[in-house]
Amino acid sequence: MKELTPEQLLANWNEFLGYITDYVEEPRKEKLLKFYKDREERIIYMPASGNESFHSAFPGGYVEHVNRVIRGALDVKELWVKFGSPIDCTDEEIVFVALNHDLGKYGTDEQPYYIPNPSDWHRKNQGKIYSHNELLGKMPVPDRSILLLVENGVTFSENEYIGIKTHDGMYDDSNKPYLTGGFGWWAKPKSSLTYIVHQADMMAARVEFEEWRDNYRDGADNKVSKPKVAKQVSGAEKPLSASATAAFDELFKTN
Numbered sequence: 001m002k003e004l005t006p007e008q009l010l011a012n013w014n015e016f017l018g019y020i021t022d023y024v025e026e027p028r029k030e031k032l033l034k035f036y037k038d039r040e041e042r043i044i045y046m047p048a049s050g051n052e053s054f055h056s057a058f059p060g061g062y063v064e065h066v067n068r069v070i071r072g073a074l075d076v077k078e079l080w081v082k083f084g085s086p087i088d089c090t091d092e093e094i095v096f097v098a099l100n101h102d103l104g105k106y107g108t109d110e111q112p113y114y115i116p117n118p119s120d121w122h123r124k125n126q127g128k129i130y131s132h133n134e135l136l137g138k139m140p141v142p143d144r145s146i147l148l149l150v151e152n153g154v155t156f157s158e159n160e161y162i163g164i165k166t167h168d169g170m171y172d173d174s175n176k177p178y179l180t181g182g183f184g185w186w187a188k189p190k191s192s193l194t195y196i197v198h199q200a201d202m203m204a205a206r207v208e209f210e211e212w213r214d215n216y217r218d219g220a221d222n223k224v225s226k227p228k229v230a231k232q233v234s235g236a237e238k239p240l241s242a243s244a245t246a247a248f249d250e251l252f253k254t255n
Helices: 006-023 028-038 061-082 091-100 120-126 141-151 158-165 173-179 193-216 242-246
Strands: 114-116 130-132
Touching (some): 006 061, 006 091, 061 091, 061 193, 158 193
């Protein structure tokens, strides 16, 4: 399992906050920063999935995944431009959707979405590092992402709503009404935003799977160290609070 150092956790968190600072306009910039900073103790250590063979199932995996999706989405937009597509969404919309696409994996303030798997056998033999919290009400991740934003007074456009809702593309059957419009051109998505973020998310998850497969899988042969290449953004350069560094050490123990 991949393990991030405190310095890596801090760098990822500052990069994450930096996207809000650099791309999101007021008044929702302030509300987003408050939401995330108020919950940093959990969010910094959240995994991106529960199973190692999915993607980023380790403490800090969520923030690292979201950062990769944001970087990827901005690059995918440039690829669309290169291929002649008129871009009908802004960089702020792209960053906002990528930033919040998996926010539902936070759960609620009372109940986290993922909890450490109590079964040592499942962790070691099936890579199920985390379990879904049975105390949390059943709700798809994109729907909970939207609910959390609404509950905290963060506004968004129709394009952004659809971008978050459909970021899993056709892998999620509930997206069919949004993405399949029959034979009418007018029934297709009005913006390329949902496709840009979906492609970036799918690419990020695949890269993270390959990283685990090649570098961290127990017993893997020919492990290759690949340097991380990241776009630098400015952000709130503050150290992690002592509570954020230690609060979840016990909660996220996997051994």
